[in-house]
Amino acid sequence: MTEGKAVKVALLGCGTVGSEVARLLTEQADELAARAGAPVELAGIAVRRPGKHPELPQHLLTSDAAGLVESDVDVVVELIGGIEPVRGWLLAALRKGKSVVTANKALLSEYSAELSEAADSAGADLYFEAAVAGAIPLLRPLRESLAGDRITKVMGIVNGTTNFILSAMDSTGAGYAETLEEASRLGYAEADPTADVDGYDAAAKAAILASLAFHSRVTASDVHREGIGEVSSFDIAAAKALGRTVKLLAICERVTADDGTESVSARVHPVMIPRGHPLASVGGAFNAVFVEADAAGELMFYGQGAGGAPTASAVLGDLVAVARNRVLGGRGPRESAHAALPVRPMGQTPTRYHVSLDVADRPGVLAQVAHVFAAHDVSIAAVRQRDRTSTASLVIVTHLAPDAALEATVEEIGKMDVVHEVVSVMRVEGEDQ
Numbered sequence: 001m002t003e004g005k006a007v008k009v010a011l012l013g014c015g016t017v018g019s020e021v022a023r024l025l026t027e028q029a030d031e032l033a034a035r036a037g038a039p040v041e042l043a044g045i046a047v048r049r050p051g052k053h054p055e056l057p058q059h060l061l062t063s064d065a066a067g068l069v070e071s072d073v074d075v076v077v078e079l080i081g082g083i084e085p086v087r088g089w090l091l092a093a094l095r096k097g098k099s100v101v102t103a104n105k106a107l108l109s110e111y112s113a114e115l116s117e118a119a120d121s122a123g124a125d126l127y128f129e130a131a132v133a134g135a136i137p138l139l140r141p142l143r144e145s146l147a148g149d150r151i152t153k154v155m156g157i158v159n160g161t162t163n164f165i166l167s168a169m170d171s172t173g174a175g176y177a178e179t180l181e182e183a184s185r186l187g188y189a190e191a192d193p194t195a196d197v198d199g200y201d202a203a204a205k206a207a208i209l210a211s212l213a214f215h216s217r218v219t220a221s222d223v224h225r226e227g228i229g230e231v232s233s234f235d236i237a238a239a240k241a242l243g244r245t246v247k248l249l250a251i252c253e254r255v256t257a258d259d260g261t262e263s264v265s266a267r268v269h270p271v272m273i274p275r276g277h278p279l280a281s282v283g284g285a286f287n288a289v290f291v292e293a294d295a296a297g298e299l300m301f302y303g304q305g306a307g308g309a310p311t312a313s314a315v316l317g318d319l320v321a322v323a324r325n326r327v328l329g330g331r332g333p334r335e336s337a338h339a340a341l342p343v344r345p346m347g348q349t350p351t352r353y354h355v356s357l358d359v360a361d362r363p364g365v366l367a368q369v370a371h372v373f374a375a376h377d378v379s380i381a382a383v384r385q386r387d388r389t390s391t392a393s394l395v396i397v398t399h400l401a402p403d404a405a406l407e408a409t410v411e412e413i414g415k416m417d418v419v420h421e422v423v424s425v426m427r428v429e430g431e432d433q
């Protein structure tokens with residue numbers, strides 16, 4: 001039965017994701033209506049140039065997004081991206097009590113608090129499942145299913161484009177530039193793909209994940225960020241030689257200090273993980289995220305993290321949810337930031353390093369290098385040495401130590417006479433400490 005009054009939807013943006021949302025909304029209109037309890041009606045589509053969309057119902061097209069938001073619509077689905085002018089439109093919609101569904105992680109990772117406050121004061125819904133890990137139901141489990149548990153860690157691959165590039169570099173040795181071009185062609189990359197390769201997109205997602213997991217306000221600028229620009233084919237080969245692979249991970253942790261005070265660490269950077277680790281086999285644009293919680297233990301979420309149709313699936317799930325809330329008169333979960341945990345600086349965050357060096361092949365060099373680690377209070381977990389003609393290759397993997405201590409150790413080692421080259425430095429995850 002779909003007897004309720006139609007829920008009118010404004011769609012802002014009709015690119016990779018928006019065009020799939022428009023298609024599915026039209027093709028599955030009857031089923032969506034049955035699930036929502038009322039017809040979910042596309043009332044208008046804001047595009048930049050209406051003349052360029054012969055495939056869309058012409059009477060719905062407008063170039064006036066602000067006007068469409070102001071019109072008689074119940075829900076605004078935003079799939080344009082970026083901060084302004086979108087932020088102003090969504091605030092205006094929420095303040096008028098219209099629900100908002102968005103996939104815009106760049107906006108949410110900076111202005112979530114402002115948008116949530118606008119939603120709360122007007123009693124509107126703000127849903128954004130598509131903003132992190134595309135099709136994978138991840139934010140709703142964090143906001144709802146795990147609301148009774150205490151999450152300690154969220155770690156995973158949250159950027160499809162960089163995973164697509166790293167997977168290709170690892171498996172076929174394909175070049176960086178050509179693989180990035182293909183990721184753009186397939187609709188995985190952001191409009192400006194530097195957001196992907198420099199880690200901004202993953203950092204925005206880490207901020208959203210940390211905020212939800214730890215009931216605190218974490219913004220993109222709180223997240224330590226390194227992209228994949230520095231990952232060389234040598235790093236990939238060094239990882240392979242050690243039975244590891246390189247992935248760009250978002251890692252959000254609840255850190256408890258000796259005095260019992262808690263903080264949040266949120267970071268995005270390339271890491272080496274063992275090839276047997278479940279994240280190592282996540283290829284292409286797929287995403288996978290581990291969540292650790294006190295009572296639930298370890299959970300893994302896996303699926304397509306980018307692309308038009310997969311992302312549209314998450315958008316439509318949100319759309320049905322907000323439509324249902326309107327039909328039944330309820331609301332989805334509000335922002336939960338009661339814990340207000342501070343963010344721990346990266347330098348104080350415990351990490352482990354893999355360091356690969358070319359050193360002089362003579363007695364005592366290993367001891368000299370080990371001395372520098374010890375001087376910085378960094379304990380060594382494993383050492384591998386291979387002799388060449390006049391140099392030796394030295395691979396060192398550390399135990400956990402504050403990231404600043406590890407960084408200082410590597411800097412000092414790089415200045416030693418016996419060290420010809422620091423060939424590769426990368427953090428290590430997913431193995432015994």
Ligand SMILES: NC(=O)C1=CN([C@@H]2O[C@H](COP(=O)(O)OP(=O)(O)OC[C@H]3O[C@@H](n4cnc5c(N)ncnc54)[C@H](O)[C@@H]3O)[C@@H](O)[C@H]2O)C=CC1
Pocket residue numbers: 012013014015016017018046047048063065078079080081082103104105106130131132134187188189190191305306307308311
């Ligand atoms: N492509 C993907 O795999 C995913 C994208 N997202 C997010 O979804 C959003 C949309 O992404 P895509 O569809 O990939 O981007 P896109 O660049 O393909 O589409 C955006 C569309 O918005 C239009 N647009 C720009 N300014 C406009 C304006 N003032 N009025 C009306 N239309 C305007 C553009 O012409 C373009 O067609 C972004 O926030 C992105 O970060 C989230 C998850 C996955």
Ligand SMILES: N[C@@H](CC=O)C(=O)O
Pocket residue numbers: 131133134158159160161162188189190196201305306307
């Ligand atoms: N550009 C993003 C799209 C999905 O969020 C990615 O590559 O993951």
Ligand code: NA
Pocket residue numbers: 129130131132133134135136137138139314
């Ligand atoms: Na998702």
